[in-house]
Amino acid sequence: MKSMSTKPNDNTASTIFNACKNCRxxxxxxxxxLPPITLDELSTQERVIHKGDELFNSKTPFxxxxxxxxxALKTILSSQPSQPQVTGFYLxxxxxxxxxxxxxxxxxxxxxxxxxxxxxxxxxxxxxxxLNDPTTQRPFLQLMSQEINNNQALFMQQSKxxxxxxxxxxxxxxxxxxxxxxxSDESFSLPMPRADIANYLGLTVETVSRVLTKLNKEQYFxxxxxxxSQLHIKKIQQLAES
Amino acid sequence: MKSMSTKPNDNTASTIFNACKNCRxxxxxxxxxLPPITLDELSTQERVIHKGDELFNSKTPFxxxxxxxxxALKTILSSQPSQPQVTGFYLxxxxxxxxxxxxxxxxxxxxxxxxxxxxxxxxxxxxxxxLNDPTTQRPFLQLMSQEINNNQALFMQQSKxxxxxxxxxxxxxxxxxxxxxxxSDESFSLPMPRADIANYLGLTVETVSRVLTKLNKEQYFxxxxxxxSQLHIKKIQQLAES
DNA sequence: CGCACAGTTGAGAGCGATCAATTCGGGTGG
DNA sequence: CCACCCGAATTGATCGCTCTCAACTGTGCG
Numbered sequence: 420m421k422s423m424s425t426k427p428n429d430n431t432a433s434t435i436f437n438a439c440k441n442c443r444x445x446x447x448x449x450x451x452x453l454p455p456i457t458l459d460e461l462s463t464q465e466r467v468i469h470k471g472d473e474l475f476n477s478k479t480p481f482x483x484x485x486x487x488x489x490x491a492l493k494t495i496l497s498s499q500p501s502q503p504q505v506t507g508f509y510l511x512x513x514x515x516x517x518x519x520x521x522x523x524x525x526x527x528x529x530x531x532x533x534x535x536x537x538x539x540x541x542x543x544x545x546x547x548x549x550l551n552d553p554t555t556q557r558p559f560l561q562l563m564s565q566e567i568n569n570n571q572a573l574f575m576q577q578s579k580x581x582x583x584x585x586x587x588x589x590x591x592x593x594x595x596x597x598x599x600x601x602x603s604d605e606s607f608s609l610p611m612p613r614a615d616i617a618n619y620l621g622l623t624v625e626t627v628s629r630v631l632t633k634l635n636k637e638q639y640f641x642x643x644x645x646x647x648s649q650l651h652i653k654k655i656q657q658l659a660e661s
Numbered sequence: 662m663k664s665m666s667t668k669p670n671d672n673t674a675s676t677i678f679n680a681c682k683n684c685r686x687x688x689x690x691x692x693x694x695l696p697p698i699t700l701d702e703l704s705t706q707e708r709v710i711h712k713g714d715e716l717f718n719s720k721t722p723f724x725x726x727x728x729x730x731x732x733a734l735k736t737i738l739s740s741q742p743s744q745p746q747v748t749g750f751y752l753x754x755x756x757x758x759x760x761x762x763x764x765x766x767x768x769x770x771x772x773x774x775x776x777x778x779x780x781x782x783x784x785x786x787x788x789x790x791x792l793n794d795p796t797t798q799r800p801f802l803q804l805m806s807q808e809i810n811n812n813q814a815l816f817m818q819q820s821k822x823x824x825x826x827x828x829x830x831x832x833x834x835x836x837x838x839x840x841x842x843x844x845s846d847e848s849f850s851l852p853m854p855r856a857d858i859a860n861y862l863g864l865t866v867e868t869v870s871r872v873l874t875k876l877n878k879e880q881y882f883x884x885x886x887x888x889x890s891q892l893h894i895k896k897i898q899q900l901a902e903s
Numbered sequence: 904c905g906c907a908c909a910g911t912t913g914a915g916a917g918c919g920a921t922c923a924a925t926t927c928g929g930g931t932g933g
Numbered sequence: 934c935c936a937c938c939c940g941a942a943t944t945g946a947t948c949g950c951t952c953t954c955a956a957c958t959g960t961g962c963g
Binding site: 496498499502504506526572574575576577578579619621660661 | 738740741744746748768814816817818819820821861863902903
């Protein structure tokens with residue numbers, strides 16, 4: 420009997436490499452020139468969590484970051500427990516969990532919005548592999564810096580937009596991420612409830628609902644429940660760019 | 662005649678160390694265990710720029726970060742040139758310029774709001790000193806991570822606040838930074854014009870003016886032109902924490 | 904079948920934007 | 934030193950977007 424492949428628990432480097440090659444984890448691995456063999460030591464096998472399950476919460480020690488393989492997560496910050504803030508939606512290809520770096524404990528909680536498969540990457544090991552090598556430390560810092568720039572500039576601009584423009588921006592962001600993963604960018608399902616969208620965008624549920632209805636009528640897209648179809652990307656870009 | 666101090670151009674290591682020891686640059690240097698001698702190689706002499714001068718703009722290659730010694734700067738992002746966004750105010754002790762890390766070019770421009778003294782720190786050298794040493798690379802990443810967390814959570818919460826609460830938060834932020842530098846935290850001068858405050862907070866100049874007038878009447882502080890005095894910190898914290 | 908929750912739709916109120924007029928202040932030149 | 938000017942700041946009146954409160958509809962699940 421051959422001792423390779425097809426076994427359910429086949430956790431060899433090549434298997435993991437295949438699992439990772441299509442996800443945005445490559446945005447970390449690739450620029451850092453990590454040889455495939457090290458991926459074996461960095462990442463664990465794919466893991467599945469279910470709707471409502473927490474991947475980590477604000478009491479979880481930070482030791483890993485996570486790549487979303489399928490499904491969707493939301494992150495919530497509850498610095499004031501009375502006013503939880505949805506801080507992000509994470510779709511296939513996204514990396515979640517860097518929020519724990521500062522204090523060595525996650526500050527957000529991450530909850531599955533539906534059945535979700537994730538890859539766990541040990542940050543300690545990633546750090547050793549990437550940062551001890553002078554030629555790869557800069558790319559890693561740049562990855563962090565991206566988040567700084569994206570968040571600061573993007574969110575400050577966001578706060579000046581009206582409800583329609585905020586909704587448009589979110590839809591474009593989701594659309595772009597699906598596209599990057601090889602899915603349709605004009606037909607997809609919104610994995611999160613209206614209340615989460617509202618919280619994330621700083622609106623009320625009622626306003627989100629009204630905006631979706633209005634944009635639907637005006638042919639920006641068709642929406643039925645959570646299903647978006649015929650998203651008119653150019654048209655909605657014009658709307659978003661105020 | 663003694664050959665120490667009091668000379669205008671005394672640019673020795675000890676002078677620079679003295680110049681730096683009171684500034685928030687220590688938040689980089691200290692946790693990284695940089696020996697004082699290396700500061701000589703990292704930082705240059707204090708430099709003065711005048712109101713309206715640009716420290717860097719969006720075309721400046723990234724090679725240094727800057728510590729504000731006195732005065733004040735604003736950073737502006739003009740990704741859509743028609744809608745410039747004030748992205749930050751930098752007071753004594755603040756570090757400005759990390760925005761250039763991602764693309765190796767600054768994305769913001771930094772303009773002096775008044776006569777301002779700054780220290781320039783070579784990022785290349787800082788990076789070599791700090792990151793080649795495994796015991797100091799984590800603190801540096803944490804510094805970056807702080808910015809991520811601060812910005813994301815803070816700005817998302819910010820966008821849900823009303824005009825008074827936004828103004829309160831900004832005043833508290835400024836007050837705290839002055840305090841950290843040993844200045845009064847209840848009496849200080851706002852270095853930026855109302856228009857910059859408005860742009861930064863996502864409000865109009867008129868609203869900023871009205872809010873300041875209202876908070877003045879309600880004894881949160883006294884304001885005369887740019888001069889804030891008798892800032893009632895506890896009271897204004899309650900307002901900010903919605 | 905009924906319950907709980909998610910989502911939609913409507914009416915009214917309030918906050919901040921907009922438009923407009925006025926005041927204030929710093930700088931310049933006579 | 935004063936008159937003048939121009940931009941910054943204040944103040945007022947009105948409009949509109951979004952929130953709030955409320956009722957209703959739809960949906961998944963026991």
